[in-house]
Amino acid sequence: MHSKRRIFRLEEFSCTTGETIRDIRIGYETYGVLNPEKDNVILVCHYFSGDAHAAGPAGADYPQPGWWDAAIGPGKALDTNRYFIVSSNTLANLNARDGRTVTTGPASVNPQTGEAYTMDFPLVTVTDFVHLQKRLLDHLGISQLVAVAGPSGGSAQAIEWSVEFPEMVPRIIAAISPGLYIHPFAAAMMECWVRPILSDPHWKGGRYDPQKPPDKGLADALRLLTLTALSYDVLLGFGYGPADPDRDPAQSLENTFKADAVLDEAAMQRAKVLEATSFVYMVRAFKLYDVRNRLHRSRAKYLFVPVESDMVFPPHLSETAVDTLREAGLKADLFMLHVDGGHLDGLTEMDLARSVLNEFLVT
Secondary structure (H helix, E strand, O other): OOOEEEEEEEEEEEOOOOOEEEEEEEEEEEEOOOOOOOOOEEEEOOOOOOOOOOOOOOOOOOOOOOOOOOOEEOOOOEEOOOOEEEEEOOOOOOOOOOOOOOOOOOOOEOOOOOOEOHHHOOOOOHHHHHHHHHHHHHHOOOOOOOEEEEEOHHHHHHHHHHHHOHHHOOEEEEEOOOOOEOOHHHHHHHHHHHHHHHHOOOOHHHOOOOOOOOHHHHHHHHHHHHHHHOOHHHHHHHOOOEOOOOOOOOOOOOOOEHHHHHHHHHHHHHHOOOOHHHHHHHHHHHHOOEOHHHHHHOOOEEEEEOEOOOOOOOHHHHHHHHHHHHHOOOOEEEOOEOOOOOOOHHHHOHHHHHHHHHHHOOO
């Protein structure tokens, strides 16, 4: 299955702060076939560091398969033989430096100055992400959705859809979700991700030299993020022997352990393509997420799919969300993924929920 990649352009967009962003460019991908009635559409929202490439094989442009390839495709949970899937980049997408992700954010050129926005870019929120997605769907002539779905930060966007545009959204699929708001513990954890960037001497208050980006701070941030997204069992699989058999960690502080070296390498590779200011903006956007006082608007039913071993957004957050939605008179259910890989299993193990999702989408 191959995606269709396009760019959505918008002359201007008003943020929830009241500020206006001009010359918006957002990349998006589609999978499957839009039917003549345009009523077979599922919007898929990406997670914190994800992008529009939600499905499809690895190729020259994308060295890895789409991040939700386990869920999207012919015969899969989000069946492209039946549904037309749309996935778009958010504003301030983290992958702004990878050479293929189209997004408007702090690294973009401000048309009023001819220079990068950096910290002059308006603060954006999950509500802004959803409002821009709505503009994209308007552009595509889509006025009704089968569902909005997404994992992690994508689930926050999906839930936001249910209270911002309730007339369009009958179903929400929220995998590895923070629930209906960002819990203070999760918010503090996310702030811990940010602090190494802010402490990098190259950061310079967000107005860093593009030739000298704060990549060390960004790599340290990504190390923390990756660690929390894994599990005890995954780290046990890495092992805790020496990274180099000839350099015993018991002999020198400069000699490293294998698990540390694996995390360091993964973080450094990601830091080369992510953009530090966008990382900081994205954390703030999700820390501001809270739909609890807008639940009375929703007409949707919800399916939460937590991962038993998740340490980023543990299952109790989804369980609490289900209870709260039911108390508000809404229909909400939960299907637990009993897997031991941590938060990231909400991306790779979604086939385990295929039959449940298939049924949810037609009832």
